[in-house]
Amino acid sequence: MPATEQDFLDNPLGKNPTLEDVLDGFEFLDDWEERYAFIIDLGKQLPAFPDDARIEKNYVHGCQSQVWVVSHFHEASGKLYLLIDSDAMIVRGLAAMILIALNGKTPRDLLATDIDELFEQLDLFRHISPTRGNGLRSMIGKIRDIAAAQATE
């Protein structure tokens, strides 16, 4: 099904839970099992991804799993809305984390967000294998490219 503007606006990630909620929740998890269970649960909150957006243009290279990112710029508010999809559950969880941090921001605000610092804070760079780390970086890179292109328009 193709995505409508409403699908982008309805994506709860970025509004609820907030980044503060996630950071607060994460703080109380003390072992890897709890942390990953938390990430996997977050992944389950990713909204459905439009079927017609699973195309090369939206594909993120450099991940072990398949990852797609699609965006919609909301003219009225000047905000950029994102949807992400992956076939791997942990990647879905990390994608949800990224959306919580970046979704529904103006391109300028998005570009000003230090996502690396967030992942450091969540202790996720250390807990994620280097190849996965690269995939994560490719995903973030793609989103920043989208925002940068929008910001210069």
Add this chain to the structure above:
Amino acid sequence: MNDLSMANTATQTAFDVQAIRRDFPILSQQVNGKPLVYLDNGASAQKPLAVLDAMDRYYREMHSNVHRGAHTLGDRATAAFEGARETIRSFLNAGSTREIIWTKGTTEAINLVANGLAPKLKAGDEILVSHMEHHANIVPWQMVAERTGAKVVPIQVTPAGELDLESFDRLLNDRTRILAITHVSNVLGTINPVNELVGKAKARGVITLLDGAQAVPHFQPDVQALDCDFYVFSSHKLFGPTGIGVLYGKAALLEDMPPYQGGGEMIERVSFERTTWNVLPYKFEAGTPAIAEAVGLGAAIDYLNGLDRPAMEAAENALMARANQLVETVPGMSIIGTAKQKVPVMSFKIEGLHPSDIGTLLDQQGIAIRTGHHCAMPLMDFYGVPGTARASFAFYNTLDEVEQLFAALQKVQRLFA
């Protein structure tokens, strides 16, 4: 002492895995707070002290350039380097060290042969590979096919992960010039019936290359008995250093092939009018070789020769058998590659889980496996999977580690439930 306990004692003396593990210093470390369980041997194997010491000693006591002959260190380095070549010759049971060429690894060895055989190929010729090849035994042939108009044709694989021999018989024809096939599949562990394949190919005058990268860590090939024209493998999967590998080739074919790269060492005489090539094996070894690595690989083979290989193979088979028994303890888990003849490699999937999820969560538990397409995308397509998780065992792995793998997989599954 009864017969049974005597037999047990005999096995223990023959193959004491705990003693062997002490030879591999890297194994006794913690990863993510857990004892390391290294089950990614198919990607690269760990190195025994004997290899580390040989390379260290080489650099401390004998390093110099080889084949220059002007001084004592040069003589020592050359003796160690050529001694390693003789070790390889004996390991493969090749007829002569002229037939042993050092390369960077399996990939370079196949590229070297593909380039060397290119002048023999013309439009319409066929190069027979299989659907289970590593990309390193597909892409170099595709590149040569592109240049020459030849065609790369894959032999089919059965659902169990064995070569479809009927497909092979059908595809081997008058246009076939080269058969390039893996001895053992890196994804499936399948040991291919290479004697039969090479025999049939030879009967038609087809040139044969066997990719032994995944075979040599588990058993010793005999290139004269196989009668293949080329046999290639990498050092780093054979418990030796990275950056070096071996091309065995029959002297007559090697003589006939043009050099792969130009430079020092590979020439006899250079002038701007005419340059002539050095003799075998040096004709294919342009530039200063990886001397310490050659010495290290020689030491790895010497180390393996000191082990009881039949006992080692039996121990590896016991690991595989235990893993097969435990598959049913993980609901939804299935093995990809159930050939009758296998080395201890277990590719698997678990219903509903992506291989990368499995790999990440095993790593959290100190267990190293490989996930992904294993550089064998055509085979992934055949099985309709984005990738697999693969545990590949070596003789230094223990039954306890196999059990830890399955306990960890059960934990992974609980997390996703």
